[in-house]
C-alpha cells in the first residue's frame with residue numbers, strides 16, 4: 001500500500017467540526033474538477049508535502065487538547081485503503097473523526113463508516129448542472145449513493161450547498177432542498193460562493209452571489225423544510 005499523501009494541515013480550528021476543537025488534515029487527490037475549486041494544488045495525488053508520521057506525532061501530542069480530527073481534501077477517500085488505515089490510526093488516539101467529502105466514493109465511505117463520526121457532504125448543484133460544474137459524468141449519482149450510505153448509518157451529517165450563481169440560483173436551491181427534505185436530511189448549510197482566484201472574480205458579481213442570501217422569503221421557505229439550516233456567508 002502506498003503511503004498516504006498529505007497536502008495540508010490546519011492544526012487548530014473551531015469551524016470545521018460542529019461543536020468541537022479540531023485539526024484538519026488535507027489529503028491529496030480529487031476525481032472532480034469543479035469550476036470554483038479553491039484547492040487546485042491538491043487535485044493530483046502526487047507527492048504529499050507533509051510527512052504522515054510527523055503529522056501523526058503532532059496529533060498524538062494534542063491528545064487531551066483537541067477533540068476531533070477532520071479529513072478533507074481534495075477528496076479524502078480517493079487514496080482508498082491508505083486513507084482508511086490512516087484514519088483508523090488517528091481514531092485510535094481517541095479523537096472524533098470528521099470527513100469533508102464530495103461523495104464520489106460511496107463504497108469507500110461504506111467501508112470507512114465505522115471510523116467516521118460526522119460528515120460534511122457537498123451537494124454541489126442539480127443533476128442537470130452537475131457535470132458542467134464538476135467536469136464529471138457520474139459525480140451526481142455517486143454523491144447521491146454516498147448520501148444514502150450515510151443516511152443508513154443514522155449518524156451526524158451536514159449537507160453543504162455552495163451557491164455559485166453560475167450553477168445554483170434560487171430555483172436550483174429549491175430543487176436541491178426538495179430532494180434533501182424528501183430523503184429526511186435534517187441539517188443543511190447554504191454557503192455563499194467566494195471567488196478565490198483572479199480568473200474567477202469577473203465571472204459573477206457580488207449582487208449575483210448575494211441574491212439568495214438577501215431573499216428573506218426564500219430563506220424562510222428553506223428554514224421551514226429542515227430542523228437545522230446554517231447560512232454560511
Ligand code: SF4
Nearest residue numbers: 030032034037074102
Ligand atoms: S470536490 Fe472539492 S477539491 Fe475536488 S475539485 Fe471540487 S471543489 Fe476542488
